[in-house]
Amino acid sequence: MKKTGTTYTILVINPGSTSTKLALFRNNAEKKTATFSHGAGELKRFDTVSLQTNFRLGLIRSFVRASGVTSLSAIAARGGLLRPIRGGIYTVNAAMLSDLKTGRYGSHASNFGALCAAPLAKEYRCPAYIADPVVVDEMDAVAKFSGIPAIRRRSLFHALNHKSAAWEIAQRIGKKYEACNFIVAHLGGGISVGAHCRGRVVDVNNALDGDGPFSPERAGSVPAGDLLRLYARSKVSLETFYKKIAGRGGLTAYCGTSDLPAIMRKIGKGDKKSKLIVEAMIYRISKEIAMHGATLRGKVDAIILTGGMAYNRRIVRGITERVSFLAPVHVVPGEREMESLALAVLRVLNHQEKALSY
Secondary structure, three states: OOOOOOOOEEEEEEEOOOEEEEEEEEOOEEEEEEEEEOOOOOHHHOOOHHHHHHHHHHHHHHHHHHHOOOOOOEEEEOOOOOOOEOOOEEEOOHHHHHHHHHOOOOOOHHHHHHHHHHHHHHHHOOOEEEEOOOOEOOOOHHHHEOOOOOOEOOOOOOHHHHHHHHHHHHHHOOOOHHHOEEEEEEEOOOEEEEEEEOOEEEEEOOOOOOOOOOOOOEOOOOOHHHHHHHHHHHOOOHHHHHOOOEOOOHHHHHHOOOOHHHHHHHHHOOOHHHHHHHHHHHHHHHHHHHHHHHHOOOOOOEEEEEEHHHHOHHHHHHHHHHHOOOOOEEEEEEOOHHHHHHHHHHHHHOOOOOOEEO
């Protein structure tokens, strides 16, 4: 049952490779925020994970002190590279910290979220959590077959924003997330489109380097034979060629930039080529969404568009015109990382969702 009338103070920690983003929330309202940028090579001087953790901890402590906050209800940290887990909010514990510190499942700046949250939680005598990291894997077994036994389709997507937007729309339509069927499309530098079936993302494209629509920076699905032949002709290293798929694919490859507002300005001035390319991206996104009508057997409560590109009216309108026959289209624009982390932990504090153990 939801607890009411209580004010919670939540510290949000979101470490990246070139920044440490911090925010303080009072319930669902952001009260103070700061971004500490790390210049090229600044973090390389720290030889160990512990040294970098201590450096970031110093920044976080300074931020909290400057805010005047003397007590915290909880800490919400960005999740790092862990073993595949189901979606949800996880209490930071010893097993999690061990895997993140040793880089057992990969090294990434996001690993420092929980590593920084743990000592702060002791200092402020409050719980620390992560929520819906990128390693969330709830895919059905049938969805993991690729057609080649040595290659399994992987669940790599914008889990945090997917789940947060889905929870928001569930509340908006007066239902529980676990009782809904949604198709959620995160539209950013990478695009992930997932089928949410009663609280589980049962199928989703690999937004990093695998399948799906092309995006501002990624190529998405391409004909496999043609891709292999192009690589053979290119005579470059695999690492260099990979950038054609992730980083320099999609709009970047076609238009020379991933700057969507700049591309839209060209379209406004009558650039027909740019217009056709954006329409092609809208077409591919719409196809991916419509495909999940079959995944969910035609039972779709809503289609949700989120991410940075969901601010763009042309893109939202174009997708809506193609897919609204499946279900009503809702728009929850923005990346929403800080807000999503705070709202996830708030659900635990309000007894709307139970924290899980890693």
